[in-house]
Amino acid sequence: MENEAKTRETVTIPKAEYESLKQQVAWLMEQLKLSKRRQFGVSSEKSDYAQMSLFNEAESLSDLSKVEPELKEVKAYHRTNRRNAAERLPPDLPVEVIEYELPEDERCCPDCGGLLHVMGRENREELKLVPAKAVITRHVRHVYACRNCEKNAEHVRFVKAKTPNPVIKGSFASPEAVAHIASQKFVMGVPLYRQEQEWARSGIQLSRQTMSNWLIRCTSDWLRPIYDRLRQLLCGGEVLHADETTVQVLHEPEKSAQSKSYMWLYRTSGDTKHPIVLYDYQASRSGKHPVDFLRSFKGYLHTDGYAEYHRKLPESIIVVGCWAHCRRKFDEALTALSEKDRAGSDSLRGKQFCDRLFSLEQTYADFPPDDNFNTRRLARVEHSKPVMDEFFAWTQITSEQIGVPKSLLGEALRYALNQRRWLEHVLLDGRLELSNNRAERSLKPFVIGRKNWLFSNTPKGADASAMLYSIIETAKENSLNPFEYLTALFRKAPNLHSLDDVDSLLPWNLSLAV
DSSP states (O other): OHHHHHHTOOOOOOHHHHHHHHHHHHHHHHHHHHHHHHHHSOOOOOOOGGGOSSOOOGGGSOOTTOOOOOOOOOOOOOOOOOOOGGGOOOTTSOOOOOOOOOOGGGOBOTTTOOBOOOOOOOOOOOOOOOOOOOOOOOOOOOEEEOHHHHHHOSSOOEEEOOOOOOSSTTSOOOHHHHHHHHHHHHTSOOOHHHHHHHHHHTTOOOOHHHHHHHHHHHIIIIIHHHHHHHHHHHHTSSEEEEEEEEEOBTTOTTSOTTSOEEEEEEEEOTTOSSOOEEEEEESSOOTHHHHHHTTTOOEEEEOOSOHHHHHHSOTTEEEEOOHHHHHHHHHHHHHTSOHHHHTTOHHHHHHHHHHHHHHHHHHTTTOOOOTTTHHHHHHIIIIIHHHHHHHHHHHHHHHHHHTOOSSHHHHHHHHHHHTHHHHGGGGSOTTOOSOSHHHHHHHHHHHHHHHHHOOBSSHHHHHHHHHHHHHHHHHHHTTOOHHHHHHHHHHHGGGOSOGGGGGGGSTTTOOOOO
16 A cells, blocks of 8 residues: 555656756657658658748749740640650661561462552561670781881881770770779769679679779879869859768778768859869868868858858858758758648748748749849849848747747757858859759769768778769769760870870860760
8 A cells, every 4th residue: 555655646846847858858759750751751842832821922923034925826736646755765876677578478368369569567666775795805006117127227117006095004994894884883873893793694704803993093094184173173163062971981091990981072053154063082071171172262152051161261262051951940840740730830931931032033043144143133132132031030039939949940940040141142142042952962973872882992992982973973964974975085085195185185175976
């Protein structure tokens, strides 16, 4: 009975401690819901700008750059059955024709026995895929000598035919082989050990160590000068984007194999004629790395909210914040709420403020590039700035009302207030963008590849990977086939007369013709 009485005793705790525990439980539940969404839910953060219940003014959906179209009468027509545009085949593919004919003894009419003749043909096309095959290219260099000198002279001069320099001296590597290995790993995400297995199934014993040596050697010999030139051109621009992600390097000096290293990314913005995407491998996430990489750059730099960009970069570089990151904070807070609590919530209101800015941004997309997009800058000052002012005023009031507790909404409000200075920098120049999504998209190929090959063995290999990703992603941004570009590059780079000709190897200058 005594024990039973003890179990009925009520435990009291101070009110402040109770509220603290209550907030901790709420925060943990939010983290659990957010974790489940990230693992099992849809990753898209898109909103339907046409159904914004909070901001439904006509001007929020208007297009400030377009005139009303003229109405024209269109005649009715019957649509023909055409292949989907995504499934169209290039017209220059070789065609293999197989014809089916009746045997001679069957070319008689089944009704009257008369001779049959060809009156038409029915065509059916199939896409035939031929697996990659290996071919040995034997370079035969002819050596010439003079018959007269052989008979009458004391010394005979030999003349050799000109041959192109190999991509790696003393190796059986070809430009096509190195380009194929590189594109398989850095474009398709196929690790070297899987490539080794694939070649072994074809009877070719090509080890992953040999392939790795080829990539590192070609990167050091031929890609480094191109990378350095691209970096020089990149830093000569006025608007850039930057981001970073982790990479594991097993044999990093003075670091354990489980520790994190970082792959930094820098790229041009949408205002440039020749896009450039560059990766830079570093052992840490210190702000000294972007300072060193961008030491000759002066202009605007789009980044996320990482504080090192704000603390370490010089005043000549103006950091521009990312509204997509700001919006994501409110989206996460909204996701953590139950369905019945979302409508009318502060999390939804904060997200809708950001949605309104992105909706307005769509109306500026077609503005002409006049005077560094000055028309876009003026439109932002007129239409977007009032929305920003209203948003930050609401953020300040809301954070004071709820006391900015430890919650996802509190984190979103704090992020917006702390980042206000850099978020508002988008109003300074019409070439700037509302988000840093351009850098995140360029970083995605590396993140996808990392899921396949998992880690780099040495810093030298990680550095080579950074340069290969840089060359490949820059080629893709300039609408080039990475394999064809690398093949042409490895064929022509060894035969340059001097490094002064490196500009001829840039993606927008190099001819892919053999």
